Amino acid sequence: MEESLLQTYLVTGGAGFIGSNMLHFLQRERPGVRTINLDALAYSGNLRNLDGLDGSRHRFVKGDICDRALVTELVGQCDGVLHFAAESHVDRSIQDSSPFIRTNVLGTQVILDVLLDAKRSGASKRMLYVSTDEVYGSLPLDRPDLKFTERTPIDPRSPYAASKAGGDLLCSAYAHTHGLDIVTTRCSNNLGPRQLTEKAIPLFVTNLLQGKQIPLYGDGLNVRDWLHVDDHCSAVLAVMERGRAGEVYNIGGDNERSNLELVRAILGIMGHGESMIRYVEDRLGHDRRYAIDATKMHEELGWRPTRSAWPDALESTIRWYRENEDWWRSNDHAKIGNSARSKKG
Numbered sequence: 001m002e003e004s005l006l007q008t009y010l011v012t013g014g015a016g017f018i019g020s021n022m023l024h025f026l027q028r029e030r031p032g033v034r035t036i037n038l039d040a041l042a043y044s045g046n047l048r049n050l051d052g053l054d055g056s057r058h059r060f061v062k063g064d065i066c067d068r069a070l071v072t073e074l075v076g077q078c079d080g081v082l083h084f085a086a087e088s089h090v091d092r093s094i095q096d097s098s099p100f101i102r103t104n105v106l107g108t109q110v111i112l113d114v115l116l117d118a119k120r121s122g123a124s125k126r127m128l129y130v131s132t133d134e135v136y137g138s139l140p141l142d143r144p145d146l147k148f149t150e151r152t153p154i155d156p157r158s159p160y161a162a163s164k165a166g167g168d169l170l171c172s173a174y175a176h177t178h179g180l181d182i183v184t185t186r187c188s189n190n191l192g193p194r195q196l197t198e199k200a201i202p203l204f205v206t207n208l209l210q211g212k213q214i215p216l217y218g219d220g221l222n223v224r225d226w227l228h229v230d231d232h233c234s235a236v237l238a239v240m241e242r243g244r245a246g247e248v249y250n251i252g253g254d255n256e257r258s259n260l261e262l263v264r265a266i267l268g269i270m271g272h273g274e275s276m277i278r279y280v281e282d283r284l285g286h287d288r289r290y291a292i293d294a295t296k297m298h299e300e301l302g303w304r305p306t307r308s309a310w311p312d313a314l315e316s317t318i319r320w321y322r323e324n325e326d327w328w329r330s331n332d333h334a335k336i337g338n339s340a341r342s343k344k345g
């Protein structure tokens, strides 16, 4: 898709963590692009995440991606869709998977059907589906040579991952069957500003800022591949503008850390000792290791992360939470992290 043809993007879930960072990123990097932000303001959406956006280039619409009439109206006003909206927290999906199936599968199907209607009326529009590396399942700790490639079979292990895989597979089916212009990204764990305090890094940092211990699942050896959210946004933009229709692109920073390593790094940066770690019962079905092979992004689109160097990305993220206490305190009602992480033994 030609960059110059894209004047207006419909961004779903733009009041959440990555969606809002994408809106800010687009305003910095693509002054010619306007955005319509469709977000239901579920517990994870926050209008304060839109502070600082230029209102002449951004319009917020409160609404549900499952509302077909509304999605039809908004798709009619845009040139392409960046689909971030989702239920995104694994622990919540273990407690109740219903909202995950509704938003992540059925909501995605609604957008695809609207895009299909548009194509049949002669207005083909590209959609980028923001999937996740979690659709691949889990890698063993004793095989560091293994990484997820785009050809790794889909093998989701949590209800969250299964619901994202459902949306992901629908995208591939609509691209194949109907010739819709869909591109899909599968990214590793993000860190950065405006992430809800129920997720690991904001939970750990804001607990320490309040003098509370860090709840660490199981033996702490589960490995995640961390990427700064700005690098995720630059990758999404590259795929939207230059990715090949029907293709999947893995996004990652070659930055694997065990949870214990991550926690120790946070403790070191924030000046605390290991007495601030509280080991808690492991998450059910906890995936052991995620690791992304992003060769296709490097070789085909020339994309490289620029903000994910370690520990700089972690330091700047911690600084943001230190400097934005009113933001995370206003979100704390949504936190289930501490209560979901019950005491071990």
Ligand SMILES: NC(=O)c1ccc[n+]([C@@H]2O[C@H](COP(=O)([O-])OP(=O)(O)OC[C@H]3O[C@@H](n4cnc5c(N)ncnc54)[C@H](O)[C@@H]3O)[C@@H](O)[C@H]2O)c1
Residues within 6 Å of the ligand: 012, 013, 014, 015, 016, 017, 018, 019, 038, 039, 040, 041, 042, 043, 044, 045, 046, 063, 064, 065, 066, 083, 084, 085, 086, 087, 088, 089, 103, 107, 130, 131, 132, 133, 164, 186, 187, 188, 189, 190, 191, 196
């Ligand atoms: N956070 C990560 O590390 C990560 C990594 C890879 C992929 N992803 C994917 O990126 C996307 C964004 O993740 P996030 O961490 O920013 O999530 P988030 O939970 O912070 O934000 C989700 C947003 O979607 C909105 N939303 C939820 N249901 C909706 C509905 N039915 N209609 C409209 N809006 C709705 C919420 O209000 C919220 O603003 C998700 O699709 C997620 O699967 C996240």
